[in-house]
Amino acid sequence: MLFFKKNLFRKLVSIFFLVFVLISLYSTYSYFYLEQSVPYFVLLITGILYSTLFLVIYYKEVVKPLKAIVVEMQALLTGNEFKSIYSTRIDEIGVIAYFFNQVIKSLGKVSFDIKDRKRMLEELNVASEIQRDILPLKNPSVKGLSIVAKNRSASEVGGDSFNIITTKDKVFIYVGDVTGHGVAAGLIMTMVNSLITVFAELSESAYEIIKNTNKHIKRHIKKAMFMTVVLLSWDIEKQKLTYVGAGHEYILVYRQSIGKCEALKSGGIALGMVPDNSKLIVEKEIILDDGDFVILYSDGITEARNISEELYGLDRLIATVNNFAPDFNAEGLNYKIALDVSAFMKGHSQDDDMTLIVIQKLSDTINIANIDTPTKWEGLT
DSSP states (O other): OHHHHTOHHHHHHHHHHHHHHHHHHHHHHHHHTSOOOOOHHHHHHHHHHHHHHHHHHHIIIIIHHHHHHHHHHHHHHTTOOOOOOOOOOOSHHHHHHHHHHHHHHHHHHHHHHHHHHHHHHHHHHHHHHHHHHHSOSBOOOBTTEEEEEEEEOSSSSOSEEEEEEEOSSEEEEEEEEESSOSHHHHHHHHHHHHHHHHHHHHOSSHHHHHHHHHHHHTTTSOTTOOEEEEEEEEETTTTEEEEEEEBOOOEEEEETTTTEEEEEOOOSOOBTSSSOOTTTOOEEEEOOOTTOEEEEEOHHHHTOBOTTOOBOHHHHHHHHHHHHGGGOOHHHHHHHHHHHHHHHHTTSOOOSOEEEEEEEEOOTTSOOOOTTOBSBOOSOO
């Protein structure tokens, strides 16, 4: 019986065959045992009854359930209210009903995923706007220095941070890089940026800023998360530049007198790795002559890849600085470095956030340029 129930066509054929056999047996019995043939009107009535029975069964088993399924399908396709179809059948009609139910379940899941994705994108946009508001939009005018900072995130919310903070007698310039990028990195970046900004107003040195920032950030981040930073301190009156490193990249210094770029280790340990970094960081001075450059960058530049998976690298960055520094000011050098990195990456996506800060010590013979230039790389792909 289960064999026939699994197939609607077999069921109908079985009914037809069963009625045909019954009529045949009755006709044979009448002819041989009752010695009389079955009257034509009896055959006619039997045929009509059989046809009616067949049509009733066909309507009940095929037409009516298919019509119910088609109505729900039309409602689904036209965007009207629809409902799932309950059926215990395991024949073709049952398969169609089951398929329809699975389709609307999948559509419901897709609809939920789309709404959830839309909500997440809206939240990312808000986070991205907050981050853009935190990062400086323009390069400020600083006595004795020309500063050009540029940034390009790899995602909606970046992990790179930088700022140029002017206090009463000092200017603090820093660049930092959180492990990874995305929302989690963006949150840590935001916290560090806020803390450095606050402590810059309260502290006299870059050393104190880094020490206090580490102390407070350690309480709020996981062990696997940390942020590298290098912070410069420019004394406006003394025209003196010092720095404190917290596990960040090299500091590049191009000296006009010898036409050569050197790489200084920033030193220190990344923020958030230890509760107290006071004995692991040191504030050092960088002696600059007029026209010299200081370049700060994040590892998104040195670890940029080309289509052959080759890294841009520190050596290539130094060579680019040596090539363009003699002929350009801070803005020009920043642009040329960015252009060279972009050309190197052509055909390969940006894997990490990129930040580049170029600083030039000014003199009376060097015009103060680069004021109010945007900090976002424009037109570079």
